[in-house]
Amino acid sequence: MRIDSLGFRTDLMLLSLQGSFVEDRGDHLVVRSPSNPGYWWGNFLLLRDPPAPGTRERWERAFASEFPAAGHFAFGVDGTSGNTAGYTDFTATGYEVEASAVMTATAVHEPAHPNREANYRALDLADPGDRESAIALRLANAPRQEAAGHREFLARSMDSMAALQVAGAGAWFGAFLGTRMVSGLGLFSDGSGLARFQSVDTHPDFRGRGLAGTLVHHVSTYGFTTLGATTLVMVADPGYHAIRVYRSVGFETSELQVQLEREPLADSSDRTHGSPAA
Numbered sequence: 001m002r003i004d005s006l007g008f009r010t011d012l013m014l015l016s017l018q019g020s021f022v023e024d025r026g027d028h029l030v031v032r033s034p035s036n037p038g039y040w041w042g043n044f045l046l047l048r049d050p051p052a053p054g055t056r057e058r059w060e061r062a063f064a065s066e067f068p069a070a071g072h073f074a075f076g077v078d079g080t081s082g083n084t085a086g087y088t089d090f091t092a093t094g095y096e097v098e099a100s101a102v103m104t105a106t107a108v109h110e111p112a113h114p115n116r117e118a119n120y121r122a123l124d125l126a127d128p129g130d131r132e133s134a135i136a137l138r139l140a141n142a143p144r145q146e147a148a149g150h151r152e153f154l155a156r157s158m159d160s161m162a163a164l165q166v167a168g169a170g171a172w173f174g175a176f177l178g179t180r181m182v183s184g185l186g187l188f189s190d191g192s193g194l195a196r197f198q199s200v201d202t203h204p205d206f207r208g209r210g211l212a213g214t215l216v217h218h219v220s221t222y223g224f225t226t227l228g229a230t231t232l233v234m235v236a237d238p239g240y241h242a243i244r245v246y247r248s249v250g251f252e253t254s255e256l257q258v259q260l261e262r263e264p265l266a267d268s269s270d271r272t273h274g275s276p277a278a
Helices: 005-018 056-066 126-141 147-166 211-225 242-247
Strands: 021-024 030-031 046-049 072-079 096-105 120-124 170-177 180-189 196-200 231-236 252-262
Touching: 005 021, 005 030, 005 096, 005 180, 005 196, 005 252, 030 056, 046 056, 046 231, 056 072, 072 126, 096 126, 096 147, 096 242, 126 147, 126 170, 147 170, 147 180, 170 196, 170 211, 180 211, 196 211, 196 242, 211 231, 211 242, 231 242
Parallel strands: 046 072, 196 231
Antiparallel strands: 021 030, 030 046, 072 252, 096 231, 096 252, 120 170, 170 180, 180 196
């Protein structure tokens, strides 16, 4: 199945680098991450076309047959327009339908007000201190997630990122004020010329200081030089304030990416949401 969406192409690039499996079923792909079964967007169906009216139950059966232990449903829809109309059958039964902005840059520049106070460096994810700093920052930005399950998800995610870093496929970076990591993100590539950002986070107590924009610029330079990328890809919520940060260093929205998800039932043990790779 051909994938038009740059967002999903780079999602699958990163998941494949981490050992996930992608199976082609003709009109959809099955994406499976055995090492992190609680990660919704590592275990989902990518549909070739928007689902036709009246086919929700068919797609739910297809999902359940592939992921019988899952309590959630997660469907990506290939395409670039981000059209979220026509999903009333899904939204009426509790689904969230989102169109995320897929942003790209082939060159970057410093933000208008760079932060010169912080120290910007790659983390050593084999070091317990650096690893815990990265996990703690991401936890601080996910207050609504169930703490124990989300920590387990993040720990598994960081194990995967550490393996990619050792393999030379990218790195996780942090902005430090003293010894405290206050902003962080990852950037990874399979050598194809595309590099994808992951999880741009700034601690809530340190926002508005130019940390994220300065870090994105710093890491983008690493992407163009060390990773040899020609296009950097970032996926963001188009309504969230952080999108202005990415635009401030040269990223532009090139397409929209549609995802449908429904939380597990109240008695399900599937509690780890995770998020699409940013």
